[in-house]
Amino acid sequence: CSEAICPGAVLLHGFARAQADALWSITQTVLATAPLRQMQTPGGHWMSVQTSSCGTAGWVSDELGYRYSTHDPLSGQRWPAIPAEFLQLARDAAAAGGFADFVPDACLINRYTPGARMSLHQDRNERDFGAPIVSLSLGVPAIFLFGGQQRSDKPRRYRLLHGDVVVWGGPARLAFHGVAPLALGDHPLSGDARINLTFRKAL
């Protein structure tokens, strides 16, 4: 079933539940080539999540800023390709959210362990805000914070479970959002961790 978060944003409860365990193991394959690492913000802080990417472009952050890069700064190589199963899921979910023919060129992988969080922000490093972002949650549940158009708007909270998918587009594309500090949990595949995949059209 699906739950409207706001115009342009829909939470598809359990949309990927049937494939979630397979998507988890495919994610591990990607991470064997492009390992998770902590990134530094332009302000000089370390992010509490661990990050990697696949696709033509990967999201990176360092003292110079946030941006997309065609190469993994750790290896100097191109990021691994987005697996076909990921592309299919992103396309199907976007269509269910009202965005036909979505073809992401970037997949950001964020791993949260207990206490890791993401403070309120907007995703604005992508070139085309007309394309949606599709988000897949795997592993232990997280509390997602949906903040609305202004940073000062009081965030609404949504619990995201293994196999849940959210499609963010239209007026929701530039909304403020974040993730509350991950609570202790235990998941058969991920242990105490949560992994979020976000499919984006970055270039």
Ligand code: MD5
């Ligand atoms: C997460 N990750 O659950 C989220 C899922 C990130 C990030 O925020 O930047 O890695 S993506 C949620 C998202 C994307 C674009 C717009 C909106 C939410 N929104 O309008 O709330 O780890």
Ligand code: FE
């Ligand atoms: Fe974000």
